[in-house]
Every structure is written in structure tokens, then in C-alpha cells.
Amino acid sequence: MDSIDADGPRRVTAAEVAALAGVSVGTVSKALSGRGAVRHDTRSRILDAAAELGYRAPHAEPIRTGYGSTGALGVIIEDHFGRLTVPVLQGAIEVLDELDLALLLVDGRGDAIREQHFADALVRRAVDGILVVGAGVYPREPIRGDLPLPVVYALSASTREGDQSVTTDDASGARIAARHLVATGRRRLTFISGPQRDAASMVRLASTRAVLAEHGLDLVHDPLFGHWTEAWGRQAALQLLHSNVEFDAVVCGSDQIARGVLEALRENDVAVPSRVAVTGFDNWDVMVEASRPPLTTVDMSLTDVGRLAARTLVRAVAGDRTPGIQLVDCQLVPRESTAVG
Template sequence: MSEENKESARPRKATVRDVAERAGVSISTVSKALSGKGAVRHETRQRVLQAAEALKYQSSQLATSLYTGRTDMVGVIAGDTFGRLAVPVLLGVIEALAEREVALLLCDGRGDPIREQFFAESLLRRRVDGILVVGSGASPREPIGADLLVPVVYALEWSTRGKDVSVVPDDAEGARSAARHLVATGRRRIAFISGPGRDVATKVRLAGTQEVLAGAGGRLVHEPLLGHWTEGWGRQAAIQLLRAGEEFDGIACGSDQIARGVLDVLRENEVRVPQDVGVVGFDNWDVMVEASRPQLSSVDMSLTEVGRTAAQLLLASIEEDVPPGIHRIDCHLVPRESTALA
């Protein structure tokens, strides 16, 4: 048999047009029914599925994109690709996109507006369906651009433009949960040690701590000790606190690194934790909290859920309008030995 005859003897693969003709619907309806995207009546969807099965039709991403105008691909611009906050957020993003079989193009923006703009334009040339911007910490930021023609969602940082969609941890509630935990374990004279006073995270966490103490008959001893997000600052601040001579039985720290430094100084000065003083951190960074002596109670920022929610909102925005504004994800306290009274 000649090659030409062999070719003609092979069964022709069914096309999306064949499925449409057999089901008695339009090609666009077939695409919506098979992709699960778009409004299609249940009866129509079943008819399309039955036709596709009868014809042994196998859809392709290219065919789908031709009829829907979508590529099932989104861009992610990360401000801190390998940062301890950004990594769990990105893991949540990847999980959510994988569930919908959406591809991801990751760009390292490094928090530089010029790099971000370059990558945004590059992603648009590649016809992504949407862009997700992952920041490096809880703070406001300028949007990457106006009228980009595709939906944009921000994670970990929030856009200053009110009509944008942003997803962040609920820092205020996280701080309140830490303060409530200290109060619940019998502490009433609480010190507060955190990073720079200009940082939004410091302001929000301090306000949340003060709010709980005011309602529980407790008080903040000493003025808030504000410096850097480091173990070194934690040690320095703890020394200042001990030298001040004020009695305290709890310390709320703005980060796990700060809390680790605080624990070192308390141990060196024979202050027992948790018997004399309870210490709470913030971030629930496993390499910090589990290696601390004693292991550190800390506020978990639900970063993976932040990423997952941001990705889900981006996918929803591609389909329809999503209410703008800041979506806050619950934080929760994880108690460990540093506050566990026997």
C-alpha cells in the first residue's frame, strides 16, 4: 500500500466542529462546555460531552485558546522570589493554578517598579490571561500600571488604587490573638518589641496588642521598643527592658527573629520562660520557632492560603468582575513551650 493510501486509510481525528455539529450547538458553546468555563445549561453541557465521547474527541489547549481567546496561562511578578514570606505565598499560588491546569510564568521583579513594568509588558506580549503581583511584606504599594487589559491581583502587599484586588494576612487580628493568648495564660504586664516604627506591620501589630490589653485590664509596660527585624535587635531590646527595672510577665514580639534574640537574653539572665515570662513571636517561621529554646509560640500568617486565595481571585477575575478592595486572610496563634504554663 502506498504512503498516500496508508494516510487515507487512517481514521480522521474528530474536530471541535464535528462535536458542535453532532451536538447541534455552536463551536464556542463546545469550547465552554469542555473547558468548564462560561455559562452553559446543564442539558447542553451533557449533550456536548456525549457527542465528544462518541466521536472520541480530544481537545487541545491551542484549540481552546483559539475559540475562547485565552491561553490558560498567567504571569506572576514576585518582589522577593526566594524570601521567607514570598515562598509559601508562591506555593499557594502554584497549588491553586495547578488545580485548574493553568500554567504560570514567574518573573523576578525584586520590588523594582522599572523591572515590574518591563515584566508586565513582556507578559502581555505573551498573551497571559492575568497577572499576580506578590510583594515582600505587608505594606501598601503603587499599582504596576493602569488599564493593562488583563486582571491584576496583588498578594502580601496591597495596591493603593481602590479598584484593585489585594490579598494580605490579617496582621491586626494576628496581633490580637497573640495578646489574647498572653492574657489567657495569666499575663497582664506586657512588653512590646518590634521592627521599625515606620513599618505598617509594626503599627498594626502594636495597635492590636494595645487594644486587647485595654479590654482585659492589662497594660503595656515600658514604651514600645522599636528597631529592626533581627535577632540582634531582639537581644538589644531585651537588655534595655531588663535594665529599665519594670516588672513584666509577657513579651509580644513583632517577628520570630526578634523573639529568638529576646529568649537568648532572658535565658542568659536566668529569667525563666515560660514560668516567669511568656514570649510570643510572629510569622511562625519553622526554622526559628522549632530551634528556639524553649520552642516559640508564634502567630501563623497563613501565607500559603494568601497565595491560594490570590490565585483563585485572579482566575475568578478572568471570568467575571470580582469585588475590589483588600481581602484579609485569618492569622492564628500556634502555642508552644514559650507560653505553656504547667
């Protein structure tokens, strides 16, 4: 595994890293300088190879020495332990436990002043870096103040250029759900999500429409925005049923909404999946498994986001502070609600 102060006895070359990672020297250079686009999994493979060989890029800063390495990292959770926060935290703690790094946890409760207070307290405790775990997939303001140590944002990416963030590729998630529906023969899609002001609603809507446009299609009913609840899913589905618009699929912004939709369709004798297919978003076990039928959904790979964010922070402490937002791909999880035939 990587180590905070790994430094080989002799200088390892970029060519050796490229050979081990199975890529070109140019790609190694791009990945380690952060100049130019490299897929996160390729970048990850290169960084793993670099860590294994003890490679240090020529431009890398020396290890921060102002506070002395304590082998401890601070974690600020944005707002209690939200449902999305927990798997990210779980991935991060997994990596830090493996590296024998201590994790100091504080709860910012979504309050900028509390966050700044705790960040200062973590600096006083001489942590080597800070991980900020967001409560949802939306951009956020960076922690206030000029912190003298690396900070990585997980889930909610920082809006400040030059910061390091890791989040889920929400847009790709919505695209794979829409592509799955089109590929399985659905043509008359509808869309139900949470509040229109939420970034997650708008990103998922735009991706759904983009996929439909590729096939010369559009939604057959105006998108419906409401709450992230089952009750809203039921209500919105009834609205679709009473609209007299023919539809053969409902793309939902969350598993909870999808579960409500499934319930309303069942109670109105609309067969799923034979007449209408339904997709969710989240892959929340208790929702997708209790749904009738079980729900096809999108998994945001949140534990992977946490793992990658922790590794990124460890590398930042070691000197690699390549700025930008790293995106982790979402995964389609097909179940009966979109089955064919």
C-alpha cells in the same frame, strides 16, 4: 474545581448556589456583587458552589476575548524570593498546577519600571491575568500603566481603590497573640518589634494595645523598635531587664526577635515561661523549633493567601472582578514559651 471558561448548559440560579453553600440568597448576592461585607471563608464557599454549578452572576462581564484565553497567567514577584514571598508563591502554584494553568514568572526586584516592563511583556505573551506577589505585609502602589487584563495583588495589597488584593489579617494575628497572653494570666506586657516605620510594627503594636485596653491594661514599658534580627531581640531584652520595670510577657514582632529575647532571658536566669512568657510572629520553622524553649507564635497563613489570590485571579479572568482586599485569618501556634503552670 473552578475553570476559566466554565459555563453551564442552562442558566443556574442564585438560589441553587445558596442551597449548595448553605447560606441565604442575600449572602450569595452580597458575595458575588462585592457590595457589603462577607467573611472570606463564606465568600470562598459561595464562589466554590457557584463554580461547581457553573453559575454566572448577571452582572459578570463576559470572558475577556481580546487576547484569546491562553490558559497562562503571569506572576510578578516583587523582590526576589523573600522568605514571605515563597509560601505565597507555593500556594498560588499549587492552585494553578491543579487547574492546569501555566505560570509565567518574572522578578520585578521592587522596581516600578521593571515591573511595568514585565507586565507589558506578559500582556504581549497573551497571559489571561497577572498575579503580583509582594515581599511583605504592607500596602504598595499598583503596577503602572493601564493593563488590559485582570491583576490581583497578593500579600502587599494595592493602594488603589477598585483593585483586587488578598493578604493576611496582620491585625487579627497580633490580637490573638495578645488575647492568648491575657487569657493565660499575663498582665504586664512589653512589646519589641522591627523598625517603627514598618507597617507591620505599627499594626501589631496597635492591635496589642487594643486588646490590653479591653482589659483596662496598657504596656508596662514603652514599645521598643529596632531591627528584624535576633541581635536586636537580645539587646532589647537586656534593655527591659535593666529598666527595673516588672514584666511577665514580651510580645515580639517576629520569631527572630523572639529568639533573641529568649536567649537573653535564659542567659540572665529569667525563667520562660514560668516568670515571663514570650510570643513571636511568623511561625518560621527553623526559628520556632530551635528556640529554647520552643516558641509560641502566629502563623500568617501565607500559603492560604497564595491559594486564595490564585483562585481570585482565575475568577477575575472568568469575569468576577469584585474589588477590595480579602483578608485571610492568622492562626495562633501555641508552644512552650507561653505555657501555664
